[in-house]
Amino acid sequence: MPEPYDPQKIEPIWQEYWARERFAAADTTAEKDLYMLMMFPYPSGDLHVGHGRNYILGDCLFRMFLMQGRRVLNPMGWDAFGLPAENAAIKRSIHPREWTLSNIERMKRQFRVWGILYDWDKEIASCEPTYYRWNQWLFVRMLERGLAYRGKSPVNWCSSCKTVLANEQVVNGGCERCGTTVVQRDLEQWFLRITAYADRLLEGLDRLEDWSEKVKVMQRNWIGRSEGAEFTMRVEGRDDVEGFSVFTTRPDTAFGMTFAVLAPEHPLVGAVTTPDRRAEVESFVERVRHQTEIDRLSTEGEVSKRGVFTGSYAVNPFTGRPVPIYLADYVLMSYGTGAIMAVPGQDQRDWDFATAYGLPIVRTVQPPEGWEGQAYVGDGPAINSDWLNGMHKAEAIARATAWLEEQGIGKGKVNFRLRDWLISRQRYWGTPIPVVYCDRDGIVPVPDDQLPVVLPTDISFGAVEGNPLAHSPSFLAATCPKCGGPARRETDTMDTFMDSSWYYLRFVNPHVHDRMFDVDRVSDWMPVDLYIGGIEHAILHLLYARFINKVLHDFGMVPDDEPFTVLFNQGMITAKSATSGKLEKMSKSKGNVVAPDALIARYGADTERVYTLFMGPPEKECEWTDDGVAGAHRFLQRVWAHQDVVAAAAGREGDAGADARLHVKTHEVTKRVHDDLGRYHPNTASAAMMELSNAIGEAAERASEGALRTAYDTLLRLLHPIAPHITEELWRALGHDGSLLRAGWPTFDGELLARQQVTLAVQVNGKLRTTIQTAPGLDAEAAGALAHEAAAKWLDGKEIVKVVHVPDRLVSFVVRG
């Protein structure tokens, strides 16, 4: 009698074996075959079953590829810089590095317990100087080419804590720690010029055929390309003021401009404010400065309190008439020119504003008959527009733009919503930005031979507010690389998205230490063939990574300008929230996490893997249920018990019919598993394997030993990617040597499947009436005759108008009478 199924006992043995035999090691000096990658995680410590979905799916595919004999690079590493480590340091007086490294160990252990294989020889952690050194090197290269620059940006500032806050740290307009009202403050910050790549980032999306439409649309929205025109307006009666530019997507409506609006931060605000309006304008500007951008952009609030008249007028160049200049909080300095022409007839916001301030409204596009709305944004003939009258939108836009150019006051212009990437962080636990400030030479990049600029260790966390680096004398003191004089080191560190923007290149050859990566090897192994990760990275990480990859492509270091050929976004795992009672994403704060430890102690990792992959298609969100887990475990119990079936059949001749049925089922299931895993549907692949298992159970008493053995043998191989431990154990119990990972992937006999009897559906007037079993490949005549006989009851006395025959699927009679 064999032993009962005891995952506790067998799983650690196989985990040890796989690690010892280095099954996942990939030789990247050899020619490329396949590069698959899971988004590398932030090492936050504990992983729950929701996190598992991603890694288990990846491991399932990886094991299948290995069994198919492919050479696969499947590395793992750590996005190891970031705020939580620093907060932990402040709270528990533990260095961020120690905290991070111990979390990494915990997570590696979790991967091992899940039975997940990675090529750990390629492991990287972005917090190591051997890694972040190349962030710095890349930054200097970008600085040299003008792709990195220092500029002013409004940021959230808490005057009490004397620090910049992330948007997430601003709660109801106040600092989350002390409650002080947060103000917008212009600070010098480092930027990367991602806007220079806006058009290419947009264009590249069209070539990413194997990315979901959803992600591509999200990126397109984020980049936000809009075509229009820019032109200058004079300020009436003020030859001392240069005038200001406005951007519009509707130059065709300019005859209807009845006022103009500047952003409150616009440099011209002081100049155009007349003395009698000064007090009111200043108090308005002051109030806006105290709003966070989020408040400002919210659609809440009284329109009548959102703007103020400056006292000056601009001249509408189309009509030559003056229009009042207002300020309004909803006009943003960071988009377009920070100033707009307002055309209430064709823009609803302008309509609302005009109504609230008693400004005139002139329609310049004829709305359709019966139009009862306010602003009309659709197409129609131009009216009240002099030489544009009668033209439709597209033509009128072209004419108006051409006119602006003729007049020398404007031109066609493309604007983007995308802004340059602000990478400065006033934090310790990140890559130091490698520049020094010299009184004589200004901003000087640190020369390559002095990289990396290493994070200092003489830091006491929480002792001072703000960035600890700014209080480290050893770090601050530097020598100017140009003049040799004393200089002050930059204390900002880089956004951690910089780290994750090129790590996939480093994985190919992480032990090269004199270069960012080996260009030859990377040219061979890139792009990543399959990239798996959560939808939450749809914009930021994936846009930044595409940007940096394009930059490196332009530097001649990377062959392709898009880094990820196929993107697979897995859906979230949800569970009933303890707080809201609704289905929500599994997370600590919702109190609905299922920890793997207890689950694995009770059922084993294979059960968690089977359930995770079976519960639904991996790209969709899915609810975790304990009952479902129990069902997955029962399936594995049955697979385990089938070894007795094979043993009990020893020497049996068996029933030929039962053998044949089992044989066909085996091939059919092999094909389905092959197809389903190929399209990333382990859920239906699992269902097929359950059918094969059930078929073995049904044939247990009648089939021959050989047939049962072959079916079981195939089941174990097909099931290995999903439940690796139990299948290895059973494989050995069946008398095989070595690992299933080297046992080959089952193949199916397509001819055999094609020879099987088929079931033809027989329809009369579209209704299914009966089905018939026939040999495959019958022609229309033969199939029609058989079907006619079978459906005689419904065809008697009727005139057959038409017969539709779909080979091996159905025969459909259309009758009359």
Next chain:
RNA sequence: GCCGGAGUGGCGGAAUGGCAGACGCACGGGACUUAAAAUCCCGGGACCCUACGGGUCGUGUGGGUUCGAAUCCCACCUCCGGCACCA
């Protein structure tokens, strides 16, 4: 508001123009057991009829295309996600 995705038994889901509900969960019945658990077997879309058979309806709603629609088209409803005074 705009853009994407989705709506199928009690539940997770399967089927992407051709037998709706594979597979699993939950449930009901039976076997085994002193009993229970575990395990195994059987049954489950709804309604109707002259009931070991047969019929009608059925994939969010309403229409359309087709011999045939969960699947394609049009309109609408609901839910989820993204963007949102972006000029």
